[in-house]
Amino acid sequence: MLALKVLVVGGGVAGPALAHWLSRIGANVTLTERSPQMRASGQQVDLRGQGVAMMKKMGIEAAVRAVSIHEPGTQLIDVNGRTKAFFPAAMGSTGKQSITSEYEIMRGDLVRILYGLTENRPNVRHLFNTTIERFTQDDENDPNGKVHVSFRDGRQEDFDLVVGADGTGSKTRAMMLSPDDPDPRRLRGGYIGYFSIPSQPGDSDRFTFCHLPGGRVARVIGTRKDVPDLTRVYMQMRGKDAVVDAASKAGDLAQLKNALADLYQDGGWECERFTNALRHAPEADDLYFTPFVEVQLPPGSWSKGRVVLIGDAAHSSTADGYGCTWGLVGPYILAGEIATLLKQKSSPTAAVVPGAKNYEERFRPVATATHGGSQVAESLFFPTSSVGIWMLHTVARMAAYWQLDQMGGLSEKTSKWQLPEYPELEREQGEA
Secondary structure, eight states: OOOOEEEEEEEHHHHHHHHHHHTTTTEEEEEEEEESSSOOOEEEEEEOOOHHHHHHTTTOHHHHTOOOOOOOOEEOOTTTTEEEEEEEOOGGTTOOHHHHHHHEEEEHHHHHHHHTTTTTTTTTTEEEEEEEEEEEEETTTTTTTOOOEETTTSOOOEESSSEOOOTOHHHHHHSSSSSTTTOOOEEEEEEEEEEEEEEEEEESEEEEEEOOOOHHHEEEEEEEETTTEEEEEEEEEOOOOHHHHHHHHTTTTHHHHHHHHHHHSSSSSHHHHHHHHHHGGGGGGGEEEEEEEEEEOOOTEEOOOOOOOOTTTOOOOOTSSHHHHHHHOOOOOHHHHHHHTTOSSSSSHHHHHHHHHHHHHHHHHHHHHSSOOOOOHHHHHHHOOOHHHHHHHHHHHHHHHTTGGGOOOHHHHHHHHOOOHHHHSSSSSTTO
């Protein structure tokens, strides 16, 4: 099998997962990350559906279980802290889904596990504090063609394949597309933020949502708890608040903290405590805030020649519950499609270019299944009046009683979708 030389841009979830699979077929992989070290930060994420099967196929189930967060389920409460509906976690062995998965894990722990798959492999380089300045590529029909990459530090290097795994705001995607192409990011009309605060004895270990009446926009505040000394606070809003929007665009952490605290401090429940901590507690300096965004690239545009996108760079849908799952599955399919062609073709180009197209054709219908969600459903989940919140709680209680949450998620067609099998990936190159 031909030995590919591959550059993977982005060291989150999808990038290290792809490096793992490509290293198994003998590719020489360079994995770059713009941060000075491994970006092992972030809030709680989960694996569900096909992501659980993918985790097992990668051989990391034991490692994931060792650091899993045992969250009993999800609850909706009122502004007085009273539980109005509770959805217990669904165990993966049942084949069902719920808001809380059996495999809840901190993003940083998952990233460390994925890096561990290749950190001792001689054919994988991990480069930090490294970014691409630009690239060009030879004609697709040139069997010996390359991607010519210039790095920000002035170095230049040629690759058979360049993969953008650099997130929703992907710079690789921006360089791959034509300057006249529209920005594929579509705002979904809301924001989500996460930060940490010191915990108190009464903090629940359930994933907790509290809908707040009134306010300039629809507001939800929530908590999760993965370690004894910290509580993670979630802020979700639907609608555009001018002050918060301006603070987010300014990129000033203190300004953003104050804007969010001002918006939530009068909400009831524990909002005063949470917003005081947001303003003053050093633990809250890990604040991450982003709009709800979908990346909606036109069909056939996940790749261009020898440059291809994976993960959020190709199909992001903020906080839809499947980001990490698709961040593992997509790299496997891309590597599998290329590996299948490598044993048949006489040049890297003849495997890489059609392999990237095959990957999109096979995976796009699944990865974009949650795109374009119902605006009506979203507005029902974000009521602004006390009556609207009471109606939501009533419906939620009924849904919990009938376990309707375990019927949610993907459509029937995509929930039954099975991972393809790639024999070329199952046995590592060099094994008998």
